[in-house]
Amino acid sequence: MLIIPAIDLKDGCCVRLYQGDYDRVTVFSTRPADVARRWENEGARWLHVVDLDGAYHGEPRNQRAIADIVHAVSIPVQVGGGLRTSEAVQKMLALGVRRVVIGTAAVEDRSLFAHLTQNWPGQIAVALDARNGTMVTRGWRQPTEIRAKDLAQEVVSLGGATIIYTDVERDGTLTEPNYTATAEIVASVSVPVIASGGVATVEHLRRLEAVGVAGAIVGRALYVGAIRLADAMALDD
Numbered sequence: 128m129l130i131i132p133a134i135d136l137k138d139g140c141c142v143r144l145y146q147g148d149y150d151r152v153t154v155f156s157t158r159p160a161d162v163a164r165r166w167e168n169e170g171a172r173w174l175h176v177v178d179l180d181g182a183y184h185g186e187p188r189n190q191r192a193i194a195d196i197v198h199a200v201s202i203p204v205q206v207g208g209g210l211r212t213s214e215a216v217q218k219m220l221a222l223g224v225r226r227v228v229i230g231t232a233a234v235e236d237r238s239l240f241a242h243l244t245q246n247w248p249g250q251i252a253v254a255l256d257a258r259n260g261t262m263v264t265r266g267w268r269q270p271t272e273i274r275a276k277d278l279a280q281e282v283v284s285l286g287g288a289t290i291i292y293t294d295v296e297r298d299g300t301l302t303e304p305n306y307t308a309t310a311e312i313v314a315s316v317s318v319p320v321i322a323s324g325g326v327a328t329v330e331h332l333r334r335l336e337a338v339g340v341a342g343a344i345v346g347r348a349l350y351v352g353a354i355r356l357a358d359a360m361a362l363d364d
Contacts, residue, residue, distance in 0.1 A: 181209025244286025297325030
């Protein structure tokens with residue numbers, strides 16, 4: 128199972144939110160590129176970067192920090208947050224990002240999503256951000272009536288290469304992942320599923336591996352020392 132450190136960007140800094148609440152933010156570093164180097168030096172094989180300002184405003188806002196991260200490391204970087212047009216995706220990939228993560232646009236504009244997967248096959252991941260099993264969009268502020276499982280099946284049929292499933296009520300809480308909901312997503316699609324939200328211990332990662340996920344994104348637990356990346360990497364094939 129792939130262990131992927133998260134770097135969330137707000138105002139150019141590396142931060143973590145609690146349950147996606149922009150008013151409950153902790154700043155961990157003002158130099159995100161240094162954080163990226165740290166995770167690479169400790170063995171990470173991928174990085175997961177989220178432009179929180181981009182997700183909130185609907186367009187990328189931390190391109191400079193993202194470019195610095197990409198240039199600072201040799202491992203692949205996936206980026207999400209505010210990528211809601213073909214032009215935004217193209218510019219992000221031009222920075223050297225290996226894979227883009229589409230959330231709101233996958234929910235609101237299926238024709239755009241199909242266009243993205245056709246133009247950049249294998250490089251389009253889908254963020255399934257859910258609360259009580261239904262999708263939330265626009266920086267997790269807009270509820271919908273779309274069930275995550277249904278959207279997962281549809282976007283895979285349109286060419287989505289990877290699913291990133293987040294239970295937003297677990298994100299940043301250091302409680303535990305939503306194993307039941309994650310397993311449901313894994314069982315419903317044929318593409319790799321990456322779990323996110325609530326990981327606080329290596330045992331949580333082991334249970335996710337048993338569920339069948341291809342990877343797990345770890346954020347706050349790494350930053351506060353609840354998990355050492357070296358210990359988590361023992362699960363990374």
